[in-house]
Amino acid sequence: MDQSKEQRILNSVSYNAIKGDPESVLACIDKYCSQNEWAMNVGDEKGLILDKIVKEADPTVALELGTYCGYSAVRIARLLKPNARLFSIEFNAEFVPIAKEIIEIAGLQDKVTILEGHAQDIIPRLKTQYNMDTLDFVFLDHWKDRYAPDTILLEECGLLRKGSILLADNIIFPGAPDFLKHVRNNIHYECTHYPSHLEYMKAPDAMEKAVYLG
Ligand SMILES: O=C(NCCc1nnc(-c2ccc3[nH]cnc3c2)[nH]1)c1cc(-c2ccc(F)cc2)cc(O)c1O
Numbered sequence: 725m726d727q728s729k730e731q732r733i734l735n736s737v738s739y740n741a742i743k744g745d746p747e748s749v750l751a752c753i754d755k756y757c758s759q760n761e762w763a764m765n766v767g768d769e770k771g772l773i774l775d776k777i778v779k780e781a782d783p784t785v786a787l788e789l790g791t792y793c794g795y796s797a798v799r800i801a802r803l804l805k806p807n808a809r810l811f812s813i814e815f816n817a818e819f820v821p822i823a824k825e826i827i828e829i830a831g832l833q834d835k836v837t838i839l840e841g842h843a844q845d846i847i848p849r850l851k852t853q854y855n856m857d858t859l860d861f862v863f864l865d866h867w868k869d870r871y872a873p874d875t876i877l878l879e880e881c882g883l884l885r886k887g888s889i890l891l892a893d894n895i896i897f898p899g900a901p902d903f904l905k906h907v908r909n910n911i912h913y914e915c916t917h918y919p920s921h922l923e924y925m926k927a928p929d930a931m932e933k934a935v936y937l938g
């Protein structure tokens with residue numbers, strides 16, 4: 725059976741990256757996906773925006789929706805302080821073992837927990853099953869039509885606090901219009917727009933930061 729693109733990305737990281745060095749894992753994925761096969765990692769350009777917001781949030785507990793190959797999990801986890809943790813929800817069973825291996829090659833396995841399943845099924849269990857209080861930072865990068873309902877779910881489950889920072893990828897392309905409608909012109913959110921480009925392409929894309937005001 726032919727290998728998947730995601731398996732080929734893992735092969736490239738396993739062969740070329742320096743074990744325990746997150747920067748080299750990120751560089752390897754960006755090089756492979758720029759030169760060989762496009763893939764839906766947040767990428768190096770939008771990755772700089774992600775870095776900026778994670779440093780601003782300095783989260784103790786972070787959540788990511790949409791692990792994919794683990795690129796943004798590595799990007800986020802490499803910036804976390806010693807006792808901070810990232811929980812990442814992935815729906816596609818094929819992506820989970822690949823993301824786990826890439827996170828392990830980066831040496832960040834102690835900081836990242838991958839939860840397999842639908843976000844809408846896992847979010848309601850985060851407080852009880854993972855002893856969570858509230859989330860300091862949420863990166864939305866899963867199915868674009870799930871950004872809005874899952875944000876509402878996070879609110880309803882009491883997982884957001886005054887100052888929780890949400891950052892959403894792909895606001896322009898593929899686009900998340902319902903999410904924008906929910907957070908913009910909403911007294912409970914303070915939004916900031918970050919224009920950029922689709923990963924590894926010239927097409928315009930953007931990220932949206934939405935700070936929950938309580
Ligand atoms: O679909 C995307 N990302 C989502 C993957 C995912 N990985 N995991 C999930 C999940 C995880 C828990 C879930 N719970 C419920 N649904 C879930 C879906 N979704 C995506 C697509 C593009 C893209 C751009 C241009 C194109 F021509 C084609 C594609 C670019 C991007 O940056 C993306 O992020």
Ligand SMILES: [Mg+2]
Nearest residue numbers: 766865893894
């Ligand atoms: Mg994305």
